[in-house]
Amino acid sequence: MKNFLLNTVIADITPQVTESLFRTSGKIYVVVGILTIIFSLITIYLIRLDAKITKLETASK
């Protein structure tokens, strides 16, 4: 009986093991934040590059 209970409890928590391991510390949000910063800077860079080329195109027409 005791074993059975223990097994059900283990079976109940196992699927979430990786999930909770991944999130318990909450540090993944730091990675998400850093990726967001890098991606926004690359995007801003691309937008500015695009604008510069558009300016050159209109100037040389």
Next chain:
Amino acid sequence: MAKIPYKWYKILAILLLGYTLIYGLLIPLPADVGMLDETIRNLFYHVPMWFGMMIILMIAWIYSILYLQNQNPKHEIIARALTFTGILMGLCGLFTGMFWGYNTWGSPWTNDPKLNGVAVGMTMYAGYWLIQKSVDDGEKKARLASVYNIFIFPLFIALIFVMPKLAKFSIHPGSGESVNFKTYNKTYNMEMVFYPAIIGWTLFFVWIAEIRARYEILKQRKENEKLFA
């Protein structure tokens, strides 16, 4: 004009990629993904590189055919910009794949049909780059590169897509008898990031190719002005 007259595709690319980068890291995974564990999130970053590369190289292939048909130098410039961007995407896919493979299979390179196909295919595209860099005569170069591109694209697809699918054994997911995306996606929520990721990454690299093509056309125009001045 090489400039794509729609602004919305750039906005769409930024939105979809932002969503992919953030939600791709936070999405709850199916409980059983085998040895891949958390690294299955690479599905949103490594796999779209290859899908996007195939799409971009196909557009480049169409532009190469167009160039041979009507000899419009702009088409050749667009084809070149797209091909180089496609190669860049392929390299991103290759290096991310090697890193992922090193951490999952224990070796950055296995003698897998998919990986060997990519190795041969990338060498063929290195040949394209060589033609672009080594022939001096502009028109001859354009024609040579276009013909070469028309030849290698179908071969490349056969090597990286068709042959691995036909192979008896492959360790790489999605080829041969091995597992594929659907095997692991038991909760059916990974599509919510996977398909936007493919569209987002592809549009983002199309944007880069567009900037490159516009720069090359401007350069060409400057050189022509110098010639006739």
